[in-house]
């Protein structure tokens with residue numbers, strides 16, 4: 226009998242797949258990681274707001290009076306009761322452990338704690354001066370390579386390698402898979418009894434949107450072009466159960482790039498731009514919505530405007546808050562620096578009136594209560610920052626039905642032995658709507674749980 230442990234195969238190198246890989250390597254279990262692109266990170270590397278956690282050291286240091294009950298309630302409420310309570314409870318209960326792991330083992334400070342829409346307290350963590358997705362993925366990648374080094378091996382990464390089929394025995398156990406080398410177009414069969422699928426959502430797939438939520442098929446998306454739902458389809462093809470596939474999160478503000486307006490891929494205009502005081506104007510330069518309402522509400526109102534788009538308008542005080550981000554958007558040609566006179570031309574008097582009224586402290590016409598910065602100065606030569614935005618497909622809540630260990634259910638609600646689905650490929654954690662910051666958290670929580678379940682099983 227060989228003492229060599231059989232490798233676990235992890236598919237997808239976003240936060241979910243990398244978390245599972247790290248935890249397995251840490252217990253000296255060999256891993257083969259398949260990634261169809263030529264680099265790590267998936268959509269995870271683009272995450273810009275942060276990761277949620279309750280009772281974390283950062284929350285305690287800032288005396289934020291949050292509780293697990295409150296976090297759970299917010300998650301259930303945001304999901305409109307459609308979420309799986311067991312998964313949601315696990316998400317919340319493991320959140321402190323997830324943040325502590327990222328802080329202490331992966332060395333992400335995560336010392337800034339923000340409050341996003343739908344949250345009763347500040348609980349979305351990021352580090353100062355660096356976008357959270359980029360920080361977490363780069364540092365986790367380094368930590369994984371370091372583990373491979375101290376272990377004297379155990380990790381094999383196969384880039385340009387696309388999972389194309391999953392193999393099951395007649396008793397229904399996972400026994401292997403086929404992947405396609407996208408460089409030389411060859412197929413290879415690998416044996417394994419533990420397969421962790423972490424291939425992300427399906428926001429870029431027109432075919433799956435057409436199938437599950439045809440209203441959204443012509444809407445652009447913030448998801449990378451690799452986000453095609455291959456994991457969901459392959460798991461379904463071997464008898465796995467998919468749930469809530471019609472539940473797709475639309476984000477109200479994707480930037481329309483002036484020199485490339487038709488591109489299906491859009492850069493996300495972070496929610497914080499509205500949070501710090503940014504307002505939305507339609508093509509007649511009128512306000513039309515409470516800009517800080519929930520994502521689905523604001524999206525719906527933008528969709529009613531001519532061209533399904535709006536201007537996002539910020540001023541110098543708001544720039545003072547998020548300057549480094551706004552500079553980046555300007556460099557990318559997504560936001561331009563201009564003046565009230567230049568931007569609004571013949572309509573400038575009406576717009577000035579609107580801005581004065583907006584900033585007056587009287588009851589807001591659209592019920593907006595939170596105005597971190599207002600327009601204190603309103604003159605022709607007042608500097609403003611303006612971008613054009615349109616709603617975008619942002620996240621797919623539905624996916625593979627799993628238990629709290631990430632194990633996959635079949636149509637009879639029995640576990641498929643040896644198969645895991647973690648991260649955005651799974652369904653049930655978010656119900657009908659995802660709270661900002663909960664998807665990075667789900668990647669760490671269920672990535673860890675899946676690895677632990679594999680380790681407890683018979684390797």
Ligand SMILES: Cc1cc2nc3c(=O)[nH]c(=O)nc-3n(C[C@H](O)[C@H](O)[C@H](O)COP(=O)(O)OP(=O)(O)OC[C@H]3O[C@@H](n4cnc5c(N)ncnc54)[C@H](O)[C@@H]3O)c2cc1C
Pocket residue numbers: 236237238239240241242259260261262265266267268269270271272273274275276277357358386387388389423424425426447448449451453455456493619620647648649650661662663664665666668
């Ligand atoms: C612009 C943007 C900003 C966001 N900001 C936040 C935020 O601040 N906080 C938050 O919580 N969430 C945020 N989200 C959502 C969050 O980033 C994702 O839901 C999460 O990262 C998904 O992680 P994942 O590991 O499941 O999948 P991903 O990170 O998408 O990784 C999946 C990987 O699998 C690979 N893959 C796919 N199919 C195959 C196949 N057949 N074979 C091999 N490999 C395959 C892909 O190439 C990809 O690398 C944001 C999303 C976007 C798009």
Ligand SMILES: *[C@@H]1O[C@H](CO)[C@@H](O)[C@H](O)[C@H]1NC(C)=O
Pocket residue numbers: 292294295298
């Ligand atoms: C959470 O929701 C339940 C049920 O609606 C309620 O009884 C409880 O008071 C809420 N807890 C908190 C902390 O808000």
Ligand SMILES: *[C@@H]1O[C@H](CO)[C@@H](O)[C@H](O)[C@H]1NC(C)=O
Pocket residue numbers: 370373374377378379380381382
């Ligand atoms: C892990 O270490 C082994 C042994 O040194 C090496 O052969 C392998 O290439 C390493 N894996 C990665 C992804 O670098």
